[in-house]
Structures are given as C-alpha cells and as structure tokens.
Amino acid sequence: MKQPPLNFYSIFNQYHDRLKKFVTITVKNEWIVDDIVQEAFVRAHSKIDTLKDHDKIGSWLFRIAYRQCMDHFRKESRNPSEEIADFRGMNTSDSSTTERKLEQHQMSVCVQNQMLLLPENYRTVLWLFDVLGFTLKEIADILELSVENVKIRLHRARKKFKSILNQKCSFEKDERNVLVCEPKDGVNWQRDGADSGNDLMDFAQKHIERKKK
Numbered sequence: 001m002k003q004p005p006l007n008f009y010s011i012f013n014q015y016h017d018r019l020k021k022f023v024t025i026t027v028k029n030e031w032i033v034d035d036i037v038q039e040a041f042v043r044a045h046s047k048i049d050t051l052k053d054h055d056k057i058g059s060w061l062f063r064i065a066y067r068q069c070m071d072h073f074r075k076e077s078r079n080p081s082e083e084i085a086d087f088r089g090m091n092t093s094d095s096s097t098t099e100r101k102l103e104q105h106q107m108s109v110c111v112q113n114q115m116l117l118l119p120e121n122y123r124t125v126l127w128l129f130d131v132l133g134f135t136l137k138e139i140a141d142i143l144e145l146s147v148e149n150v151k152i153r154l155h156r157a158r159k160k161f162k163s164i165l166n167q168k169c170s171f172e173k174d175e176r177n178v179l180v181c182e183p184k185d186g187v188n189w190q191r192d193g194a195d196s197g198n199d200l201m202d203f204a205q206k207h208i209e210r211k212k213k
Contacts, residue, residue: 006054008045015058016041018132019065025127026069028116036072040065059138062128066142073120114164122157129154 019040024033044064051060115123128134128142136154140147165171170182 006048006051006057008048011044011057011061012041015061019061022062022124022127022132023065023069025115026066026120026124027072028120032072036068037065040068043068056138056141059134059141062134063142063144066124111165111169114168115161117164117168118157118160121153122160125150125153126157126161130158 016037020033020037023036023040024030027033027036040061044061047064051057115126118126125139125143128139129136134142136147136150139145139154140150143150145153172182
C-alpha cells in the first residue's frame with residue numbers, strides 16, 4: 001500500500017525543537033548547534049523519498065542529526081577549535097517571570113550542567129531514552145548499535161549520572177513543598193537564557209526517586 005506524501009513543513013515544526021536540544025546535549029557547543037540542525041534538515045529533505053516507513057520519521061531524523069554530530073567531532077579532531085561551549089546560552093522557550101518557570105529553570109540548569117559532565121556516548125543515550133522517550137529499538141537505529149549494546153550503555157550512563165547527581169547536586173523541598181536543586185559546590189547559576197522545560201525536571205525527579213528506594 002502506497003504511503004501518503006510527507007509534509008516536510010509539518011515535520012520541521014514537529015521535530016525542530018527536540019532535535020535542537022538533542023544536538024546541543026551531544027556536541028556541547030551552542031555556536032554550531034543551529035548549523036548542525038539546519039544541515040540535518042537539509043539532508044533529510046533531500047532524502048525524504050528514501051524513507052520507506054513513514055512511522056519511523058522521528059528516529060530517521062535523529063539518526064541523520066547524530067551522524068552530523070559525529071561528522072562535527074571528526075572535523076574538530078582534525079582542526080581543533082578555540083570556541084568555548086556555554087550551555088547556559090541555549091534558549092528554546094520564551095522567557096517567563098512566573099515562580100514555576102524559575103523553579104523549572106533552577107532544576108534544569110543544575111541538572112543540565114551535571115549531564116554535560118558525562119561522556120558523549122552516555123549523555124546521548126540518556127537524553128534519547130529518559131528525556132525524549134525513544135524506545136531501545138529506535139535508539140539502536142539512531143546510534144546504529146544493537147539493542148543489547150544500547151541497554152548496556154544506558155545502564156552505565158544511568159549509574160554514572162546518578163553518581164554525579166549525588167556528588168554535585170542537592171535536592172530538597174523548600175517552604176512551598178517544591179523540589180529545588182542547588183549545586184553542592186556553591187556555584188551560582190544564571191537566571192537568564194537557559195532551557196526551562198519540564199523534561200529535565202521530570203528526569204531529575206526519576207533519579208531522585210530511585211535514590212530514595
């Protein structure tokens with residue numbers, strides 16, 4: 001049965017923000033994120049007719065983006081750059097002054113900073129599974145690994161990330177009974193310009209709950 005043609009404009013709108021977050025986590029350099037994402041969509045557009053199963057558009061797009069990230073790493077290894085990554089500069093949502101947004105910001109910045117301490121292969125699989133919600137099979141397709149290798153890498157990534165959170169972050173309920181995160185080393189985060197999405201809040205909460213069990 002012939003599949004209906006894909007609307008690439010709709011695909012772009014649906015996946016752009018998620019793809020940008022994924023690339024940011026993977027390459028840790030905000031200065032080249034937009035270029036990688038743009039190139040990924042350009043390549044996807046040129047190869048859209050080769051996608052046999054439209055239900056796999058998500059994992060297909062992320063695989064293209066991941067390959068672009070790997071190409072970037074290979075180029076960087078040949079031509080070391082002086083650019084310094086500053087994850088705090090990423091801003092994927094409109095600013096807000098509500099207390100809830102500030103609470104989300106506090107948690108997300110702290111957790112983001114600690115996630116960036118993970119090796120690339122760990123933070124990538126962790127982000128794909130725990131934050132973006134891809135299945136093990138989809139992640140295997142994106143990273144071009146076996147499902148078993150994805151399971152092993154995910155287990156090791158979670159173990160490492162849990163250790164980092166325990167060492168670097170302090171999670172407590174404040175007077176409003178709201179879960180807040182503070183870095184144990186006393187480093188102050190900036191309140192402007194970071195992603196304040198719920199995904200990292202939920203992600204950190206999962207690891208905190210595992211710790212308590």
